[in-house]
Amino acid sequence: MSETELQLENFAEDHARDLPSWFPTLQSLIQWGGPDVRFPLDKGQFEAMVAETAGSEPKRWIFSAIARGAVAGHAQVALDWRNGVARLTRVAVNPRFRGQGLARPFLRLVVQRVFAVPAFERLELHVYTFNSAAIRTYLSLGFIEEGVRRSSVKVGDERWDTATYGLLRSDLPR
Numbered sequence: 001m002s003e004t005e006l007q008l009e010n011f012a013e014d015h016a017r018d019l020p021s022w023f024p025t026l027q028s029l030i031q032w033g034g035p036d037v038r039f040p041l042d043k044g045q046f047e048a049m050v051a052e053t054a055g056s057e058p059k060r061w062i063f064s065a066i067a068r069g070a071v072a073g074h075a076q077v078a079l080d081w082r083n084g085v086a087r088l089t090r091v092a093v094n095p096r097f098r099g100q101g102l103a104r105p106f107l108r109l110v111v112q113r114v115f116a117v118p119a120f121e122r123l124e125l126h127v128y129t130f131n132s133a134a135i136r137t138y139l140s141l142g143f144i145e146e147g148v149r150r151s152s153v154k155v156g157d158e159r160w161d162t163a164t165y166g167l168l169r170s171d172l173p174r
Contacts, residue, residue, distance in 0.1 A: 005067060005068075005105075006065050006066060006067040006072060006073075006102065006105060006106060006109075007065070007066045007067075008063055008064075008065060008066075008106070008109040008110065008113065009063065009064045009065075009066055010061070010062070010063065010064075011050065011053070011062035011063060011064050011074075012064070013050075015064045015071045015074070016043075016046050018071065018094070019041065019046070019071075019074060019092075020040055020041040020042070022074075022092055022094060022095055023039075023040075023041055023092075025039075026039040026155065026156065027155055027156070029041055030153070030155050031128060031131065032090055032091075032092050033090050034089070034090075034126075034153075035153045035154075035155070049062065049076065049090075050062065057079070057081045058079060059078065059079055060076055060077065060078055060079060061076065061077045061079065061113075062074075062075075062076045062077075063075050063076070063077070063109075063110055063113070065093075065102060065106040065109075067097060067102065070094070070096070070097075071094060072093065072094050072096075072097040072102055072106075073091075073092065073093045073094060073097070073102055073103070073106045074090065074091070074092045074094075075088065075089075075090065075091045075092075075106070075107065075110050076088075076089045076090040076091075077089065077110065077114060077123075079120075081119055084119050084120050084121040084122060085120070085121070085122045085123075085124065086114045086120045086122070086123045086124075087123070087124050087125060087126075088107075088110065088114075088123060088124070088125040089125070089126075091103075091107065091125075091134070093106070103133075103134075103137045104137050104140055104141065107137060107138075107141055108141060111123060111141060111167065111172075115169055115172060120169070121168060121169050122166060122167070122168055122169070123143075123166070123167045123168075124146075124164060124165065124166045124167070125138065125143065125164070125165050125166075126162050126163070126164055126165075127162070127163050127165065128153070128160045128161065128162055128163075129148060129160070129161040129162070129163050130160070135163070135165075138165050139165075141167070142167055142171050142172065142173075143165035143166065143167045144165060144166055144167070144171070145163055145164070145165055146164045146165060146166050147163070147164050148161050148162065148163045148164075149161065149162045149163075149164070
């Protein structure tokens with residue numbers, strides 16, 4: 001799917017209607033939202049995320065990818081205005097759109113949006129090391145692996161490692 005076939009929109013409340021169904025298990029929810037989300041994803045958790053989008057220097061941006069009239073993707077960006085660091089978080093592709101090449105063009109638009117703001121010099125992310133499809137996408141966008149936090153998250157009886165990737169404004173093609 002090309003960037004011309006999708007639109008990046010600021011999150012709207014109706015975009016969350018089907019989002020909880022994208023994460024049918026505790027593991028899939030933690031893989032998306034990190035260890036602080038509770039299963040199942042509910043309206044209250046989402047309202048807390050959306051509350052962080054308010055103000056002239058919000059703590060978070062939330063984006064939706066819209067393709068063929070449907071919400072096809074979701075991504076959030078945590079914002080550290082003081083240090084000029086943004087952190088890509090909670091990236092997901094609607095299960096109906098997986099395998100259609102949506103992730104890369106969607107995230108390319110998110111990267112462009114972040115670096116369109118002069119205050120941000122760095123975009124970073126954390127990804128569980130077993131998520132090879134996501135890692136391939138991040139590498140294709142120019143992110144560089146910076147390290148691994150071993151056994152950083154406990155999910156049920158499992159321990160997951162978390163890799164950190166970074167992209168600097170100076171890494172972008174000119």
